[in-house]
Amino acid sequence: MAEIKLRQVRHSYLRDHRKEEDWALKELNAVWQDGTAYALLGPSGCGKTTLLNIISGLITPTEGRVLFDDRDVTDTPTGERHIAQVFQFPVVYDTMTVYDNLAFPLRNRGMDSARVSARVGEISRMLDLDSMLSQKAYGLTADGKQKISLGRGLVREDVNIIMFDEPLTVIDPHLKWQLRSKLKELHQRVGVTMIYVTHDQTEALTFADQVVVIYEGTVVQVGTPVELFEKPQHTFVGHFIGSPGMNLLPCSAADGATVFSGIPVQTTNAHKFKTNGRRMELGIRPEFIRFDNSGFEVEIVKVDDLGRYQLVETRRAENTIKMILAEGTSIPAERPRIAFDPKHTWLYADGWAVS
Amino acid sequence: MNKTANSKAWLFVIPMVVLVAFNALIPLMTVVNYSVQETFGDNVFFWEGMKWFEQVLRSDRFHESFLRQFAFTGMILLIEIPLGILVALSMPRKGPWVSVCLVLMALPLLIPWNVVGAMWNIFALPDTGLLGRMINGLGIHYNFTQGPVAAWATTVVMDVWHWTSLVVLLAYAGLCSIPEAYYQAAKIDGASAWAVFRHIQLPKMKRVLTIAILLRFMDSFMIYTEPFVLTGGGPGNTTTFLSIDLVKIALGQFDLGPAAAMSLIYFLIVLLVCWIFYTLMMRGEAK
Known part of the structure; x- marks a missing residue:
């Protein structure tokens, strides 16, 4: 077990990396606390796997150092790092x-x-593999093989960290849920640090204590699932997490007054703020908008009744604003007006929440 | 499932049957025909029954060329398969050198058999050939036209030069189909290079190696042109393999009966060995 630190790590797969976009992983400082379950969340090709392979030592970063408990392991080969990794496609011998x-x-x-034999017995019972120990691994189903991959990591007592690279991709949907809760249970039982790479927000939010959101090679936010939902620090976090994601509306800002479509809007993070030529956006999650006669006028485009809640799509000028209302909330028929909850309204400059 | 009876469908099979008949069945039946009869020409035949078969199976000459053949095939398999795997393992798996290596590997395969024989004959001649002179220059007495050991060594080296590439290409294809994740997992599991070979590379190459061994067995068991051009079966009979012997009997002595019986025995041996080999491999697969 160890605390893992990344110091000014960046990586490029190209020999020539003068331009900013040549870096697959942009400069990153991070600490992975011992015993925590992390999820690396981001779209395909955002640098998640690169980051994982840097920690495991399958890739040596172009720049920066990797430390396990303050011991520099940047040049230590994978086999000596005491890490385990489960891959997207099951690897069995x-x-x-x-x-x-x-x-x-x-x-x-x-x-x-x-x-x-003692270790294998213990781990196979933990993973429900004990009934098939004498079988050839070749004939197992995908989820069985994935369990073996995981087992090969767990079986070692000295393992610092277990990493999962989209491990449920090839698993049948009804088994995904089972295997995911198994992972969660194992984490609680074994207490080893786990990093779980995925592009599926449900997987990330249900598995992890801490979610690390990566976008175009940059870590845009690290936080608990609740923090990511309530305090998105980047527009990407806003619209990638949540269903539907955050409403992002173009606006202008001058000295604390944020103006969207001619209406001054109160935000939680902008008080004295200058635009300085940056692209300004207003972010508000659909959950924090309500009908309110003191608000501004919109036009209702459509209403979807999704059972537990209603999804209302409204429009002001050319901007679409989505809102989520509790089941049974009445929707005004004429001249509807809506208001944003100022505590959950965020101002972003070039994608980042202003402070 | 119910099958529909439609005898007209057989009409569609006729062209294929005719084709197979002309290129395989009829020539084979002619050989069967010769193998049980004696002829003195003019299409006059006398029934001899199993006499030729008995004669061939009892003859020392057949036993000797048969043993030579097995020794040769065994030897080249023992050299070419491990050597081919070794070369394939050391070839780059990506980058600009891949195509260079592949073309270099394919070159010997593109050279016709008789040219290979002639090339090595000239190359190894003790007084004028580059190789022959070099070996003699090192103080080793080498003359493949006179010494049986030299003749054998030259024939084996020539076959290794000509055919190892085939094993290399097949093994290389097998290696390339192994996903990167296997190597990464092996690193994480702390596997040594030998363990990676033993538990990942070799099992993944099993199929292509089966094919490589089968192809090399069949080809080398029927080898004719190269040793014929290189040594002509000599010195004496020391490099007279089965097919060279067969041609000597059939065309040299014009003993059509014994030659036909011998080629049938020869054919059955190849078939039997291939069948045994294939069954064993497939049984291993099923487990």
Whole structure:
């Protein structure tokens, strides 16, 4: 177990990386606390896997240092870092039995067979693999194989961190849920640091204590699921998390007064603020908008009744504003007016929340 | 499922049957025909039954060329398969050198058999050939036209030069199909290079290696042109392999009966070995 620190790490796959967009992972300082479950969330190609491979040592970062408990491991080979990684496509050693697969990392490290058998027994019970230990790993289903991959990580007592690279991609939907709760349960039981890479917000939010959101090679926010929902620090976090995502509306700002479509709007984060030529946006989640006669006038485009709540799409000028209302809330038929909750209205400059 | 009876459908099979008949069945039946009869020409035949088969199977000459053949095939398989895997493992898997390596590897395969024989003959001649002179220059007495050991060594080296590439290309294709994640997982599991080879690369190459061994077995078991051009089966009979012997009997001595019986035995041996080999491999797969 260890605390993992990344110091000014950045990485480029190109030999020539003078331009900003040549970097697959932009400069990053991060601390991964011991025993915490993290999720790395972001769209495909945003640098999640690169970051994971830097921690595991499969990639050496172009710049910066990786520290495990203040010990510099940047140049330490993967095998000596005591990490485990589960890949998108299950990796099992075809010719071996399930038992041999689980024992493989221990035997490679020269553990005697009595201890190997004790460890494998314990882990296979934990993963419900104990009934198939003598089977060839080759014939197992995808979720069984993924469990073996995970087991090969858990079986080692000295493991610092277990990393998952979109591990549920090839698993059937009804098993995904099962395997995910298994992971969560294992984390609570074993207490080892876990990093889970995914582009699925549900997976990230249900699994993790801390979610790290990555966008175009930059970490845009680290926080608990609630923080990401209530205090998005970047417009990407706003619209990527939540369903539907945050409303983002163009606005202008001068000295604390934010103006959207001719209407002054109160925000939670802008008091004395200058635009300085940056692109200004107003962000408000659909959950924090309500009908209010003191608000401003909109036009209703459509109303979807989704059972537990209603999704209302409204329009002011050319801007679409979506709102979520509790089931049974009445929708004014004529001249509807809406208001934003000032505590949950955010002002963003070039994508970032202003402070 | 119910099958519909439609005898007209058989009409569509006729062209194929005719084709197979002309290129395989009829020539084979002619050989069967010769193998059980004696002829003195003029299309006059006398029934001999199993006499030729017995004669061939009892003859020392057949036993000797058969043993030579097995020794040769065994030897080249033992060299070419491991060597081919080794070369494939050391080839780059990406980058500009991949195509260079592949073209270099494919070159020997593109050269016709008789040219390979002639090339090595000239190359290895003890007084004028580059290789022959070099070896003699090192103080080793080498003359493949006179020494049996030299003749064998030259024939084996020539075959290795000509055909290892095939094994390399097949093994390389097998290696390239292994996803990167396997190597990464092996690193994380702390596997040594040998363990990676033993538990990842070798199992993933199993299929293509089966094909490589089968192809090399069949080809080398029927080898004719290259040793014929290189040594002509000599010195003496030391490099007379089965097919060279067969041609000597059939065309040299014009003993059509024994030659036909021998080619049938020859054919059955190839078939049998391939069948045994294939069944064993497939049984391994099923487990």
